Amino acid sequence: MGEYLTVNGLRTYCEVLGEGDPVVLLHGGGVTADSWFGQLAALAERYRVYAPERRGHGRTHDLPGPVSSELMAEDTEALLAALGAGPVHLVGWSAGGTVALRLALRRPDLVRKLVLISTGVCRDGGTEADLAMLDEANTGLLESMFRPQYEPLSPDGPGHFPVVFGKWLQMWREEPDIGLDALAGLPMPVLVMQGDDDGVRIEHSAAMVKALPDAQLAVLPGTSHAAPIEKPELVSRLLLDFFAEERSARYLPLGALKA
Template sequence: MGEYVTVDGLRTYYEVQGEGDPVVLLHGGGVNADSWYAQIPALAEHFRVHAPECRGHGRTPDVEGPVTSELMADDLIAFLEALATGPAHLIGWSAGGTVALRLALRRPDLVRKLVLISSGVSRDGATDADAAILDDIERLAGMFRPQYERLSPDGPGHFPVVFAKWLKMWREEPDIGLAALAALSMPVLVLQGDDDGVHICHSAAVAAAIPDAQLAVLPGTSHTAPLEKPDLVNRILLDFLADHQVPKLLPLGALDQPPAPH
């Protein structure tokens, strides 16, 4: 079910479904809440699921000025406070993971658990193919234009304006870095596909830098693992979000830094 809430002057669209503890799903750059179609019903069997659409995405209008993860984190903080959800489980995918991470660092009181899907913390964590696609403007525009034009309240003619903002954000972010992650106090799940836009070694370094983190690499998946293997992704998400966590019987330090080669 889609609803709107106006926070700090921004009329924000969001999907909401289910009852229970709050879960907030943050879509990736250039897409919208519909990208979570395979996760919302599964999570809503156990939680109250909110899937907001960020500024300039989907049914939420653009705002004058740039689009950055910092500004979208501001919007999300205002959204959570307006809905008075209390601390929520926060799940961010791709650029949505950057937004979720910024919020968790700034307002840990609003986050119970954090999930980062296909989302690094610095540009050097991106694969060569991920970096190259940002120069293929025609292909990128073809991927995102149809859904934008179908839904945007700003009209189809606004796409070139917002697309230029997205490109700038994608080329400059994420820029958080590993050192900041030690401040995360909540449990974190770092999840990606084995053929993703983030180097697996980067995700391992991200998980290693977080005091309480888990790492999941999904076989046979890419940057769109939640669409490709939704049942597996949903099972992992529900396992991580559960109150009871299976105890580790023989932890052997897989995320420790390996010794330097001789």
């Protein structure tokens, strides 16, 4: 069920399902809360699930000025305050993962556990193909992917797409710019997840896990940058396992990622 809340001057759309401890799902760049269709119902069987749409995405309007993951983290912090939710299990996918990470860094008290799906912490964490998508000659592909999702839903009207698309491109070309060193300050458990054919290099995700105090790595086989859509049941199962209070025993921990 969708509802609207006004936070940081934004009339923000948010899908809300289920009862229990709160889980917040932050969608990727250029898409909407609908991209979590494979996880919403499964998670809502045990949790109160919130899937907000960030500024300029889906049914949430745009505001004047540039956008950044830091600004969207501020929006998310205000949203959690309006919902009275926290600490939460926080899940971010792609650019939504950058927002989730920013929020965890600025307000670790609001994040019980953190999941980063297909999310790097610096530009050189991306594959060559991922970085090439943002070249001027290749942005038509991204436009063809995101325009059909934007135009039917945006309260700013279909004609506003070139404005938000330009803002997204600028942000994506400059971010992520957090760096590995910042991860050492995160106190909560973190699950780093990606596909084996993703836009994030597997060795970069492994470096993230090594830099984090308490982290796990999941590389999903036969999966691209769209793991929650391509393997929804597997992603849901991994999330539910990670959120569980008790962890499975590690019978032979040999430290491959922490050496």
